[in-house]
Amino acid sequence: MRLLRSTTSRLALAVSVAFLLSFIVLGTGVYAAVSTLLERDAHEVVRTDAAGLRDLYRHAGYARLREELEARIGTPDDPDMVYMLLDSHGRVIAGTLADVPGWTGRARWLQFVDAGSDDTPRVIAQQQVLDNGQYLLTGLRMRSEDGFLRLILHSALAALLAAAVMGAMVGRWTSRWVARRLGNLDRTAERVAAGEMGLRVHSDGSGDAFDRVALRFNGMLDRIQALLDAVRHATDHIAHDLRTPLSRLRARLDAMREVPAIAASPVAIAELDAGLAETDGLLQSFSALLRLSRIEAQPATADDATVVELDQLVEDVAELYQPVAAQRGMRLHVVGVPLQVAGDPDQLFQLLVNLLDNALKYGPAGGTVTLAMAAAGGQVELSVRDQGPGIPEGDRQRVFDRFERLQADRGQAGTGLGLSLVRAIVARHRGSVVLSDGDAGPGGAPGLCVTVHLPRRPPAAVT
Structure with missing residues (x-):
């Protein structure tokens, strides 16, 4: 049932069922038509022979008819033809079969099974009433x-x-194609x-629904990038223009x-x-804001960037x-192995x-902050765990926004840009960076674990 919740699985099932139903309808129609x-054709053959x-009988009389029937029964031209001469009570006078199942005395078309044959075939027959009260079948x-x-039928089933x-x-294939798009x-x-x-998103130029969605996306x-750039530029200009008068004010x-x-x-x-302390705080915020803007404006690091010994x-x-x-009064514990990444060491x-x-700022006295490194496939996993109050799961995305601070942190010193820089x-x-619960601290505090994944650079081969 869980599989059917997937749209692509339902699409695959719908295509398969539609394909199968179409074949069944077509096969049933062909079988019925044939x-x-x-x-x-069988009725036409019987009708012609009976006529x-x-x-x-009409032209040569009863004796000639019986003679013809006995000749055909004795040396049949077609072994599948059936001839019967019955009296008025349905008893066989001469015939290919011993009896006629379900016989009734009237002129009509019959269909029955020849139980006397090994393969018990169906028989389609026409029964006529002769002038002497006998029946010709x-x-x-x-x-x-x-x-x-x-x-x-067997071919159709196969x-x-x-x-x-x-x-x-x-x-x-259809579901995979849709899933791929x-x-x-x-x-x-x-x-x-x-x-x-x-x-x-890559556009293939086909103009289909997927391509139009990609273009709209x-x-x-x-549009979002333009709005963000406008906000970023405005913020940068404000920070840059206010930093000089703030520096003069501090002096x-x-x-x-x-x-x-x-x-x-x-x-x-x-x-x-x-x-002076307030002015220094504003200057630090403006400096952090400008540093953040410069980092966001830089292109992503390449594989051949500076090799950084992360350990x-x-x-x-x-x-x-x-x-x-x-x-x-806190302990700082470092765990890891030598690892390399490509990037900007500063x-x-x-x-x-x-x-x-952040970990030392919010961790409790007597607590432990663990800084760990590990290789995870083609990535480096870098984590910082503390025993502080942690961050509620619903707030773990918005704390990365600029100047976003939780209500419980309002009294702490800071610019609100630390995680934005991260x-x-x-x-x-x-x-990528992910927030989760850290190590349980005093009083049941969940702590916070910040996990950063970076592309790992394999160590250079020794020549």
């Missing part, structure tokens, strides 16, 4: 006709089996949703600390420090954050810094 034609015997064994019909197999193959659209949509906004993506606030009247007032100094990069980041972890370093900074870096390196 059977009708054979019976019509000849009736004329012989002329018939034809349908041995050849029924054999031909059986041959047609062809039906072949049609069922062919219908299944055609249905399977839709699969291209689905894979492109999946990769676009993962951040590869430059992808487009590409047009929609072009003036810092210079005000040297004013004697302000330097003598602890309250004024505290207010200046708060203003060395992880060790450097872990060494950098080891004092931070110790200061917060951006990958920034990715690790953002993930580790996703942009991962997308540029043709990878």
